[in-house]
Amino acid sequence: MFKRAQLATFCMVVESESLTAAAERLFCVPSNVTKKLKELEMACGVTLFERERNRLSLTPEGRALYHKAKRFLAIEERARAQLEQDPVQGELRLGALDIALSHHLPQKLAHYRAQNRRVQLSVVQGYSLDLEFQLQKGALDVVFSDGPIEHPQMQSRRAFQERLVFIGGACRPALLAKSDLYVYSRQCHYRHLVDAWLQKQQVIPAALLEVECYDVIFACVTAGLGYAFVPESLARQRKVAYIECGNEMRSDIYAIWRKASDSRILHDFIDAVIRH
Template structure:
């Protein structure tokens, strides 16, 4: 029996369906179904009655629900206790790579000066993975593309940025995907929200012939674009940090390029150290916005 099995069971019991539970936990429905089946096999009994109207708790399911919720509450409170500021504690932070480049150094530097007794564990993942890890309690807090709409998660704006399209220096102005004069685009893998937005940008314009090559490095993307091989989406704040950024042409994407980075945590589970991280970041976002947007012209 695993905590993820109990969490899936409680979510289905409280929402009344696998689909609704999947939304609450930010999982795919098939994953919720597998966890319920594994829990039933482990306990050797049926936990739900299934019919054409949906799912309802069996007698064994009703017996388990209160006990399972108690286990989860105890687990969550234990995690919170172990990370309390009074004990020094440890703060586990997840962030997008783009956040680690520009915003995170100033945030962590200021935080360390104020709270030297707090141990920090900083991990980078794609946006979809970060949301999942916050939902299952593996991360105390994350900085990711947002906002994220979920009853089990809360978020707060950290800063605003802009996604730019970069092309070779002599490329004509780009107002839509139809204006692109290149053979390919560069982007991250599909579990990245920025890649999802790029794919949607192409699809809405009816562009299906332009391949997207996955590259996990903005430095490599910039090198390929500079060489005249293709185009890429890059955050304005990241672009200014890349050596050689003056050698490419940047194009604004309009509303589709507007980007919000949010702090994300589990509802009701914001630890004291995570709260202090957010408080430390207040003001950094606005100062960063002014500095970033005045550095690079289009």
């Protein structure tokens, strides 16, 4: 694997036509120049210079590498200059729960994009555990999921308030046991909240129907075909009557990212989304 310093030193030696002159231009001792050249030759697996007394002449392999190295260094320099002129550019990979994408984030993402056109956003939807796994392995930069998260490599910050509320008529255990409950799959954090609530209230529904679509859930419940626990923000948006179920159904959405990340774009994005 080549290092930039090795390529830069190599090019300087070629252009200076001597180790001593190259060392002076690089503000280092000749032995450092010699070391970098030998490291580069070992990395390439070829001899780059013919050495005769105090003269260095490029081999055919050396001439080929010189032209490639100059192109690489020029591209790297242009990229560096562009970043210095406009540091707010890059790519952010975002993951979020369906409720975050459908209700909380759309306008915030549009506002951010309008203000930061040089930042490319890619957005995926997923379940809490899958999003956190993708974040941990580096496939995502930030996720909006259930929190707060307790993980030695992760950091979180509350972004949106959310909780599950009951829809479907009277919330009385005796009645609920005779009716169907529309629930989420066990991959979803909401399912664990609902299961815990049912256990606490000692309710066994007539049937548990796993439905991964809010539209279907609301349609069935409003048609009198059962009950469900849905995000309060959606119940309000659809103007559906609901009953609050206490703090145990609270499920705030957090921005979660890796502690090791010190990206300016990432932290500015999180601030913008939460503040907007």
